[in-house]
Amino acid sequence: MSDPYSWLEPALATIHRASWYRSVNAITSRPGPIVLLNGQPVLNFASNDYLGLAGDDRLIQAAIAATQEYGTGSTGSRLISGHRELHRELERAIASWKQTEDAIVFSSGYLANLGTISALVGKRDLILADQYNHSSLKNGAILSGATLFNYAHCNLEQVRQLLSQYRSQYRRCLILTDSIFSMDGDLCPLPELLDLAVEFNSMLLVDEAHATGVLGATGSGSVEHFGCTGRPLVQMGTLSKALGSLGGYVAGSAALIDFLRNRAASWIYTTGLSPADTAAALEAIRIIHQEPQRRTQLWQNVHHLISRLTPHFPADGNVPTSRSPLPLPSPTRTLLPSPSPILCLQVDAPGTVLAIGQALQKAGIFVSVVRPPTVPTSRLRITVMATHELSHLEQLAEGLSQISID
Numbered sequence: 001m002s003d004p005y006s007w008l009e010p011a012l013a014t015i016h017r018a019s020w021y022r023s024v025n026a027i028t029s030r031p032g033p034i035v036l037l038n039g040q041p042v043l044n045f046a047s048n049d050y051l052g053l054a055g056d057d058r059l060i061q062a063a064i065a066a067t068q069e070y071g072t073g074s075t076g077s078r079l080i081s082g083h084r085e086l087h088r089e090l091e092r093a094i095a096s097w098k099q100t101e102d103a104i105v106f107s108s109g110y111l112a113n114l115g116t117i118s119a120l121v122g123k124r125d126l127i128l129a130d131q132y133n134h135s136s137l138k139n140g141a142i143l144s145g146a147t148l149f150n151y152a153h154c155n156l157e158q159v160r161q162l163l164s165q166y167r168s169q170y171r172r173c174l175i176l177t178d179s180i181f182s183m184d185g186d187l188c189p190l191p192e193l194l195d196l197a198v199e200f201n202s203m204l205l206v207d208e209a210h211a212t213g214v215l216g217a218t219g220s221g222s223v224e225h226f227g228c229t230g231r232p233l234v235q236m237g238t239l240s241k242a243l244g245s246l247g248g249y250v251a252g253s254a255a256l257i258d259f260l261r262n263r264a265a266s267w268i269y270t271t272g273l274s275p276a277d278t279a280a281a282l283e284a285i286r287i288i289h290q291e292p293q294r295r296t297q298l299w300q301n302v303h304h305l306i307s308r309l310t311p312h313f314p315a316d317g318n319v320p321t322s323r324s325p326l327p328l329p330s331p332t333r334t335l336l337p338s339p340s341p342i343l344c345l346q347v348d349a350p351g352t353v354l355a356i357g358q359a360l361q362k363a364g365i366f367v368s369v370v371r372p373p374t375v376p377t378s379r380l381r382i383t384v385m386a387t388h389e390l391s392h393l394e395q396l397a398e399g400l401s402q403i404s405i406d
């Protein structure tokens, strides 16, 4: 008898040989700047909890109160029995923060992208997407059935060229981009992309997953940071990073949001966000408004860490983009330039980066190791939090300076 699953073991062996194998690590404490990793206390530079809200007592209390009032599950899809006034309150708070007419919350950011992209465009339409976009944007584009062109990272000339060449052959066009790129930490040229979108009668979806709570005068994201508030955009983001909860959102015009409520399958046919997650996100937005000093502290921490690391890892002029497929010139450990709390230290080989990550972990420092196929070149991904103390940053700088030489 042949075994239709016999290919699994050899496939896993191939993954191991490439040093691409992944497994989970258990955090055995509350989230924060210091966590227990498999029981061992480590400095945490591996979360997306930029403002340190995921372990905040006020979010926990809000989640408990909502659970006591409404139960653990929302019991159905939003259009049937899963809607609570709490959801609407959160949607209004997001819309008001983003200064858009309306907003809609999904059960995750991933689902927000899948549902929104596939609702907005289809077979007769065109998608232009940054090559380094998040997996949820890439898979949303595939799901939609639209014709897809990936443009070189942040390359406006290529966007213009593709629009000039192809826009007229398609019904609608949607441009997709991360604002802060999740695995590189750099920022898209949003105003220029918007100008191109307007010029070529195209929609633009900006994924603010890592910018919400982080960028802009009120922390509402890159749209605010770039002075693009009020311009025609589909603004997407997540409740699971700086907001410390779970869920995704889209903010935009009333017509856009009403359309998504009627056409986004990943919103219509999935269970509504749990009362606990909804209430925690709402509390996070309240705290972000009330405590702008969290964001100030985050940026102070980012700038301090960059100034400490730069001498050890000089930026190399020969590496034009963060994911240059060319063999890296010496030094092979380069700190990628970053205007965000995501700092990436590019390391030549997946095996080496893994060893460095493990050595840091032994020294009590937890950073994420990101390897192909998530990214083309392996790197340490270091994320800064508002709640890191100066001594935490110093310990990280010290630990990393060791690896710059060996």
Ligand SMILES: *Cc1c(COP(=O)(O)O)cnc(C)c1O
Binding pocket: 108, 109, 110, 111, 113, 134, 136, 178, 182, 207, 209, 210, 238, 239, 240, 246, 247, 248
């Ligand atoms: C994390 C992330 C998402 C998905 O958000 P979830 O709420 O975690 O599903 C989408 N886009 C980007 C850029 C992300 O980093």
